[in-house]
Amino acid sequence: MSLKTLVTSPISGFALFVLFLALLLRFSITSQRLFTTEELALFNGTDPGLPILIGILGSVFDVTKGKSHYGPGGGYHHFAGRDASRAFFSGNFTGDGLTDSLRGLSSTEVKSVVDWRDFYLRSYKPVGKLVGRYYDSRGNPTKYLKGVEAKAARGAQLLEKQKIEEAKQPQCSSKWSQDEGGEVWCDVGYPRLVKRPIEIALTGKMSKRCACFEESQLGQPGLEVYEGCDYNANRCKV
Structure with a gap:
């Protein structure tokens, strides 16, 4: 069968369409997948055959291009393979400090963590979502994440108000x-x-x-x- 016949055949055309959908689905799964905490922990930089991933506010990013910082021995290795959102503000990189909980932080403190997430969105490739505090099992934002976003917005308003007042x-x-x-x-x-x-x-x-x-x-x-x-x-x- 010639290439022209293969492409124009109704059956073959349908098969190609199905193949295209399968490839598209596979790409979407591999490029934006859902991670469990245990799965994310595998991408902590200790296996040279795997990319290095970090989570912040439930968003997962591939930071392999910065492996000198995020790999073993790097200054930011404590972020690899986990969501340690709180540490982006607190600077506590040990024990309970490496948590994704922002409980007790003020609106301006929460805003600083959201700003870090936005930095990673600009600088690194997002590869998925972490199921748990910020995203549910279907990858939808949780009430907790929506609350964090709202609190960060209030923090931005307060900082802008303070900026105006301090300018006086x-x-x-x-x-x-x-x-x-x-x-x-x-x-x-x-x-x-x-x-x-x-x-x-x-x-x-x-x-x-x-x-x-x-x-x-x-x-x-x-x-x-x-x-x-x-x-x-x-x-x-x-």
């Missing part, structure tokens, strides 16, 4: 060096520490910011003079 009060200039340490100063006004709203504070270290206040504003409540710095100094060591 000039921020201190600053510098740091290993030899001299840190210094903050104001070209106009005096440096003071001022507390951020608790929902904005990402960590204890970021719960305050340095802003410049004019002399007439220094009597406002909540302004803190840097330790060891003169009340009227416009430069302070930190």
Whole structure:
């Protein structure tokens, strides 16, 4: 049978169509599949014949191209073969810190984890979903994931609101060096520490910011003079 006959034959054409659908289905399964926790653990970089995968908020990414970082001995190896979403914010890479739970995190903290997921979407190939906290057995988003997305959106709104508010009060200039340490100063006004709203504070270290206040504003409540710095100094060591 000639190639032309094979292609134009109704039966052969149907067979080719079925074959095409089978290949398409196979491609969709292999490129975007569902993983169990146990299956994902196999892709932790210890088997050179397998890709290295990580999960974040239930989305699974192939990070093999970054194997020097995600493979054994790499600085990010603790993320390989698991969903350790919380550690993307906390930096706790041991024991209970390597969990996908975001329980207890503020809206701005949750937003920072979502931002990491978006980074992987831009930088690495998504290969599937992890069945569990964020996706069900059919690959559909769970209520937990929808709640995380909503909380992150609130965090984005709060940060934008805070950005607008902080723009009203000039921020201190600053510098740091290993030899001299840190210094903050104001070209106009005096440096003071001022507390951020608790929902904005990402960590204890970021719960305050340095802003410049004019002399007439220094009597406002909540302004803190840097330790060891003169009340009227416009430069302070930190």
